[in-house]
Amino acid sequence: MKKNTNKGSAPLLDVRNLQTYFKTDEGIVKAVDGISFTLGEGETLGIVGESGSGKSVTNLSIMRLIQSPPGKIVGGQILFEGKDILTLSEKELRHVRGNEISMIFQDPMTSLNPFLRISTQMIETILLHQKMTKKEALKKSIDMLKLVGIPAAEERVHNYPHQFSGGMRQRVMIGMALSCEAKVLIADEPTTALDVTIQAQILELINELAKKLNTAVILITHDLGVVAGMCDTVCVMYAGKIVEKAKTEDLYASPSHPYTFGLIQSVPRLDKAQDGKLYSIEGQPPNVIDLPECCPFHPRCNKKMDICTYKYPPVKKVGENHEVACWLYADEKEKSST
Amino acid sequence: MTKYVIKRLLGIIPTLLIIITVSFFIVRLAPGGPFDGERNLPETIKRNIEAKYHFDEPLLMQYGRYMFDILRGDLGPSYRYKDHDVNFYIFESLPNSMILGVIAISISVLFGISSGILAAVKQNTWADYLGMAFAIVGISVPLFVIGPVLQYVFAVKLQWVPTSGWYTVDGNWITIILPAITLSAANFGTIARLTRSSMLETLRSDYIRTAKAKGMKSSTILFKHALKGTLLPIVSYLGPAFAGVVTGSVVVESVFRIPGLGKFFVQSSFNRDYTLIVGVVIVYSVILIFMNFIVDILYSLLDPRITYK
Numbered sequence: 001m002k003k004n005t006n007k008g009s010a011p012l013l014d015v016r017n018l019q020t021y022f023k024t025d026e027g028i029v030k031a032v033d034g035i036s037f038t039l040g041e042g043e044t045l046g047i048v049g050e051s052g053s054g055k056s057v058t059n060l061s062i063m064r065l066i067q068s069p070p071g072k073i074v075g076g077q078i079l080f081e082g083k084d085i086l087t088l089s090e091k092e093l094r095h096v097r098g099n100e101i102s103m104i105f106q107d108p109m110t111s112l113n114p115f116l117r118i119s120t121q122m123i124e125t126i127l128l129h130q131k132m133t134k135k136e137a138l139k140k141s142i143d144m145l146k147l148v149g150i151p152a153a154e155e156r157v158h159n160y161p162h163q164f165s166g167g168m169r170q171r172v173m174i175g176m177a178l179s180c181e182a183k184v185l186i187a188d189e190p191t192t193a194l195d196v197t198i199q200a201q202i203l204e205l206i207n208e209l210a211k212k213l214n215t216a217v218i219l220i221t222h223d224l225g226v227v228a229g230m231c232d233t234v235c236v237m238y239a240g241k242i243v244e245k246a247k248t249e250d251l252y253a254s255p256s257h258p259y260t261f262g263l264i265q266s267v268p269r270l271d272k273a274q275d276g277k278l279y280s281i282e283g284q285p286p287n288v289i290d291l292p293e294c295c296p297f298h299p300r301c302n303k304k305m306d307i308c309t310y311k312y313p314p315v316k317k318v319g320e321n322h323e324v325a326c327w328l329y330a331d332e333k334e335k336s337s338t
Numbered sequence: 339m340t341k342y343v344i345k346r347l348l349g350i351i352p353t354l355l356i357i358i359t360v361s362f363f364i365v366r367l368a369p370g371g372p373f374d375g376e377r378n379l380p381e382t383i384k385r386n387i388e389a390k391y392h393f394d395e396p397l398l399m400q401y402g403r404y405m406f407d408i409l410r411g412d413l414g415p416s417y418r419y420k421d422h423d424v425n426f427y428i429f430e431s432l433p434n435s436m437i438l439g440v441i442a443i444s445i446s447v448l449f450g451i452s453s454g455i456l457a458a459v460k461q462n463t464w465a466d467y468l469g470m471a472f473a474i475v476g477i478s479v480p481l482f483v484i485g486p487v488l489q490y491v492f493a494v495k496l497q498w499v500p501t502s503g504w505y506t507v508d509g510n511w512i513t514i515i516l517p518a519i520t521l522s523a524a525n526f527g528t529i530a531r532l533t534r535s536s537m538l539e540t541l542r543s544d545y546i547r548t549a550k551a552k553g554m555k556s557s558t559i560l561f562k563h564a565l566k567g568t569l570l571p572i573v574s575y576l577g578p579a580f581a582g583v584v585t586g587s588v589v590v591e592s593v594f595r596i597p598g599l600g601k602f603f604v605q606s607s608f609n610r611d612y613t614l615i616v617g618v619v620i621v622y623s624v625i626l627i628f629m630n631f632i633v634d635i636l637y638s639l640l641d642p643r644i645t646y647k
């Protein structure tokens with residue numbers, strides 16, 4: 001589904017310097033700390049990073065779904081069609097949620113309401129944002145379930161979530177998320193809870209439907225293989241920050257940040273003999289509580305320099321649409337200031 | 339479902355038989371007997387009394403006789419109150435306790451659930467703190483304090499209602515208000531706190547987040563998506579709470595002079611009035627077992643994941 005994003009016109013979604021912190025007993029968790037990216041119409045953006053790097057928090061922030069307390073969006077802007085989501089009223093926000101931006105959550109087992117029939121949950125979603133009768137909404141729900149590959153959709157639409165398997169529930173979630181024909185679809189690791197054979201099917205499904213409906217997609221994943229197959233652009237997140245951002249081809253052709261390099265190395269590949277061993281990045285991702293001003297990756301980095309241990313690197317352009325936050329690419333002037 | 343209901347109802351019978359048997363023997367294990375209070379009875383009279391109540395027979399035979407009576411619906415004679423038998427005392431007082439209890443538990447449920455929901459929705463505001471303060475008062479202040487305080491304020495000072503009385507005695511329904519409020523206090527507190535924590539937990543769940551992400555109104559989310567999950571723990575609390583409240587409270591009955599069942603729980607034990615003790619135990623057990631059955635049915639109605647076959 002690789003497509004040229006229409007340059008020139010304003011992007012559909014423009015996240016600027018977003019900061020989301022959590023207040024905990026141990027201290028302030030800077031789950032997302034100053035990230036920026038844009039998403040054009042019909043474009044697919046991948047967000048990759050290890051567990052805890054802030055992928056989910058980023059996307060929950062876009063929908064203003066961060067549990068508060070303890071969480072709070074402390075800074076930045078989230079411009080959707082030029083309007084800052086963070087300043088919308090409750091009512092305006094409800095119009096964006098589900099209608100303009102819809103979301104598939106990480107855990108299909110718990111994300112559907114166990115007390116309500118699938119039909120109830122789908123119909124209410126459709127009626128919320130579209131002018132239709134209940135009957136038409138039911139028909140559309142059945143059509144959506146058929147679209148996502150639920151067999152005997154006419155009957156199963158009246159079932160409760162517990163009557164579906166995990167993979168089926170995730171399909172239902174996808175059907176529900178797509179039923180409103182939102183402009184942006186956020187899919188938060190839509191397949192991690194599922195088994196491998198279904199994973200590919202679900203991703204293919206999202207890909208196909210998004211193309212058909214010209215939906216822009218933010219796809220969150222651990223899996224760089226998935227990104228390569230689906231995304232136009234990729235953001236690599238580490239400890240609440242975007243460390244590298246590039247067109248997918250560029251990222252694979254010339255990974256610039258040592259972390260990205262490590263990630264790509266650690267994707268198991270059949271074409272390269274690896275003497276039976278899998279590459280992995282040594283060490284653990286850092287705790288994002290009270291993180292010092294350093295590059296958070298430096299303890300695990302094999303190209304570490306002195307400056308990495310006490311100062312966060314500036315974001316540098318290393319190609320067209322290719323940005324990286326690493327001291328390797330900074331010039332001397334930036335290194336010497338302070 | 340019908341099959342399940344029949345199965346459950348039939349299951350009550352063996353449970354009850356066990357309860358009756360155990361109570362029958364346990365009450366007789368306690369030291370003393372029903373006629374110990376009546377001192378210096380001549381030996382012949384004593385023997386006559388014992389013969390009348392079959393105390394001279396072996397225990398197992400007494401048990402058999404008692405069970406046989408129960409199967410015919412006769413709970414036997416009271417050993418202490420000579421005018422009537424146990425059936426009479428229970429069926430005279432139980433309706434009074436039932437009416438008072440049903441009103442009290444309705445008050446607890448109505449105010450408990452609504453203030454619990456309000457407290458959860460307005461978490462950490464004055465509404466939350468006020469509601470929970472009331473809940474704590476309801477739970478921790480004993481009935482024999484709440485009752486007299488209410489009497490003092492509303493009957494003595496404001497003179498809105500009489501201090502005590504009962505409609506079967508004086509035909510005045512208004513006297514039921516104060517004892518009902520008194521009896522509702524503890525359950526109100528517990529239900530309010532249960533509702534609050536259950537609602538908070540539900541509101542944090544993933545499926546509520548999904549509902550928000552769909553762009554639904556908070557009020558719709560609250561009543562359509564969150565209420566059922568919130569009510570589950572309250573429903574299971576209500577079963578035993580209901581049984582406890584409709585079988586009377588000796589404190590409320592004596593503070594407000596109500597002819598209820600509660601006093602028999604205490605008096606019959608002091609008097610070693612074996613048949614009356616087992617009688618009230620049976621009444622309590624039947625109500626408790628039945629309420630648990632109702633709770634299970636309600637559960638299956640609220641939660642589609644639970645089905646009975």
Ligand SMILES: Nc1ncnc2c1ncn2[C@@H]1O[C@H](COP(=O)(O)OP(=O)(O)OP(=O)(O)O)[C@@H](O)[C@H]1O
Binds near residue numbers: 022050051052071
């Ligand atoms: N409610 C919360 N309270 C405190 N900390 C939180 C909360 N939610 C998230 N965090 C913290 O924010 C950080 C980022 O979490 P996030 O869920 O975004 O990770 P993720 O990249 O989505 O990981 P995964 O791949 O496992 O889903 C983590 O360190 C997490 O501990």
Ligand SMILES: [Mg+2]
Binds near residue numbers: 055189
């Ligand atoms: Mg996540």
